[in-house]
Amino acid sequence: MNDAVLDFLLRLLNTPSPTGLTEEAVSLIEREVQALGLETRRTRKGALYWSLPAAPSADLARHLALSAHTDTLGAMVKAILPDGRLRLTQLGGYDWATIEGAYVTVHGQGGVEVTGTVVNEMQSMHVWGAKLFELRRGADNLEVRLDERTFSAADTRALGIEVGDFVSFEPRATLTPAGYLKSRHLDNKASVAILLDLTRRLLARPAPINVSCWITTYEEVGHGAAPGFATPEFGAADELIALDMAAVGRGQTSSEHHVTLCVKDSSGPYDHALGNRLRAAARRAGIDLRVDIYPNYSSDASAAWRAGHDLPTALIGPGVDASHAYERTHTDALKASAALIEAYCQAEEDASEAGQAPG
Numbered sequence: 001m002n003d004a005v006l007d008f009l010l011r012l013l014n015t016p017s018p019t020g021l022t023e024e025a026v027s028l029i030e031r032e033v034q035a036l037g038l039e040t041r042r043t044r045k046g047a048l049y050w051s052l053p054a055a056p057s058a059d060l061a062r063h064l065a066l067s068a069h070t071d072t073l074g075a076m077v078k079a080i081l082p083d084g085r086l087r088l089t090q091l092g093g094y095d096w097a098t099i100e101g102a103y104v105t106v107h108g109q110g111g112v113e114v115t116g117t118v119v120n121e122m123q124s125m126h127v128w129g130a131k132l133f134e135l136r137r138g139a140d141n142l143e144v145r146l147d148e149r150t151f152s153a154a155d156t157r158a159l160g161i162e163v164g165d166f167v168s169f170e171p172r173a174t175l176t177p178a179g180y181l182k183s184r185h186l187d188n189k190a191s192v193a194i195l196l197d198l199t200r201r202l203l204a205r206p207a208p209i210n211v212s213c214w215i216t217t218y219e220e221v222g223h224g225a226a227p228g229f230a231t232p233e234f235g236a237a238d239e240l241i242a243l244d245m246a247a248v249g250r251g252q253t254s255s256e257h258h259v260t261l262c263v264k265d266s267s268g269p270y271d272h273a274l275g276n277r278l279r280a281a282a283r284r285a286g287i288d289l290r291v292d293i294y295p296n297y298s299s300d301a302s303a304a305w306r307a308g309h310d311l312p313t314a315l316i317g318p319g320v321d322a323s324h325a326y327e328r329t330h331t332d333a334l335k336a337s338a339a340l341i342e343a344y345c346q347a348e349e350d351a352s353e354a355g356q357a358p359g
Helices: 003-013 023-034 153-158 186-204 272-285 300-307 331-347
Strands: 048-052 058-067 074-080 086-090 103-107 113-120 142-146 167-169 180-183 210-215 239-243 247-248 258-265 288-291 313-321 327-330
Touching: 003 023, 003 180, 003 186, 023 074, 023 186, 048 272, 048 327, 058 167, 058 331, 074 113, 074 300, 086 167, 103 142, 142 167, 142 258, 180 186, 180 331, 186 210, 186 239, 186 313, 186 327, 239 272, 239 300, 239 331, 247 288, 258 272, 258 331, 272 313, 272 331, 300 313, 313 331, 327 331
Parallel strands: 058 210, 058 239, 239 313, 247 313, 258 288
Antiparallel strands: 048 210, 074 086, 074 167, 086 142, 103 113, 103 167, 113 142, 180 327, 258 313, 313 327
């Protein structure tokens, strides 16, 4: 993964895209793909799609779809309090405690943007003492302190803020000299960068199959990859691999330095034969592929199945520590993820090793 892709990833991380407010991030990705000479399309739901040229001798009957989502955790304004501060409702699933102290931007109507900080209603130790430690953080006691002179609900509304406005969290994206990338929203912008890196690789060396790429926009709320994949309008893919972050923690095999194949999450097991083909590709390429299970997780691949798409699915991705909080991964994991997908795309028929033909 070259410096240009890492630079793009940092720009993408710093582009707000909470679920439901993803246009700016999708447009950034779209411009990056079009700069490579590829045409892009949008679904009516807002997902971004592009296909890659295949090798002259390609098996055009085989069509692999790859997906990654660019929507992130975030919030919306649930209420404007009498003192002008804001109460929030969540976009996506996270522990409220992980956003205490976060810098945020409130995205009002007509392009209004107002910054602020998430604080709790008893934030000062000097005022509240030990009661501060007893407070369980949640929707009823965390609030946004706006960086404007606002002392009432009317003052806040005069800024152009209303109930229903989106709120994004500042990512604090940093690439360290040791190759660690720490930021909010590596889930799943890291995988978007992996798809871009893969696109560059497959333009330089086209695959012997049809490959299409999807950037979805509603994954964090469960229906990102519901439309499109198996429809003739978008090439009728016959297998889907979702790229998403691999959750690192005690009791897991996933690592910040490796790519992981998730064989089961809260939606159940993914396709066994497709998973075996990915394992075979990793062995041939000498990639240390971790295999893991995530009991509190779902993905674009599971969303596609719930939507009724009749195709095998798999889930892979780079290991990410502290998922849905201040996350961290390493460039090793990004490179390994791109290398695995490239190896799979370039592979000849794996039926003899996996026990079942693709598709």
